[in-house]
Amino acid sequence: MDTVSLKLLIIGDSGAGKSSLLLRFTNDTFDPDVSATIGVDFKVKTLVLDEKRTKLSIWDTAGQERFRTLTPSYYRGAQGVILVYDASSRESFEGLEVWLNELDTYATKKDLIKMLVANKIDKTSERQVSRSDGLQFARRNSMLFIEASAKTRDGVQEAFEELVHKILQTPSLYMVDGPKDSFDVSQSHEQDQGGWCGCNLT
Numbered sequence: 001m002d003t004v005s006l007k008l009l010i011i012g013d014s015g016a017g018k019s020s021l022l023l024r025f026t027n028d029t030f031d032p033d034v035s036a037t038i039g040v041d042f043k044v045k046t047l048v049l050d051e052k053r054t055k056l057s058i059w060d061t062a063g064q065e066r067f068r069t070l071t072p073s074y075y076r077g078a079q080g081v082i083l084v085y086d087a088s089s090r091e092s093f094e095g096l097e098v099w100l101n102e103l104d105t106y107a108t109k110k111d112l113i114k115m116l117v118a119n120k121i122d123k124t125s126e127r128q129v130s131r132s133d134g135l136q137f138a139r140r141n142s143m144l145f146i147e148a149s150a151k152t153r154d155g156v157q158e159a160f161e162e163l164v165h166k167i168l169q170t171p172s173l174y175m176v177d178g179p180k181d182s183f184d185v186s187q188s189h190e191q192d193q194g195g196w197c198g199c200n201l202t
């Protein structure tokens, strides 16, 4: 079976639930007291989809401005991005434009696939962003869209799988010409450890 290595990013306002979505997807756990990400956190997960083994390296970036150093390197070479807002926070929804601008500025693959995730849909009585508002924003910006909850698992697996499925349908995104363009997970991880703090605030 072919193995495809993909780099995915998770971006969005602080507190939207980026680390929680990643933790749910990679470990199937949820931590109500998860701490803010400093710099970047990084997880690898293998997924078999469309008769391909995909080795996903998923970069969870800090939403807080003061922890965002070396921003361009988060974006370099990414084939897919998950843009997260909190459906119980209008502010996090309104922050999406800024994240899209940052993506436009730094992404090196301009045809990368974007998935918009409305997180925290379990907080039904506190909802501030309707499904149709989310869907409309996604359509306007050529993104996939899913509503999810890292807490209840709703939509989480689907969000990652749909994104990967769409990337696999776009071979130009991951077929590489030579070693210089390929993304080597092990090498990149070593760089992370040496370059900046890839940890959670305790």
Ligand SMILES: Nc1nc2c(ncn2[C@@H]2O[C@H](COP(=O)(O)OP(=O)(O)OP(=O)(O)O)[C@@H](O)[C@H]2O)c(=O)[nH]1
Residues within 6 Å of the ligand: 012, 013, 014, 015, 016, 017, 018, 019, 020, 021, 031, 032, 033, 034, 035, 036, 037, 038, 061, 062, 063, 064, 119, 120, 121, 122, 123, 148, 149, 150, 151, 152
């Ligand atoms: N009810 C509910 N709470 C959630 C959900 N996802 C995350 N949370 C909570 O929201 C808070 C923020 O979650 P994080 O995953 O740290 O958010 P983040 O986007 O990674 O934040 P930064 O690291 O600061 O960028 C935590 O208290 C989580 O437990 C969800 O689906 N439902």
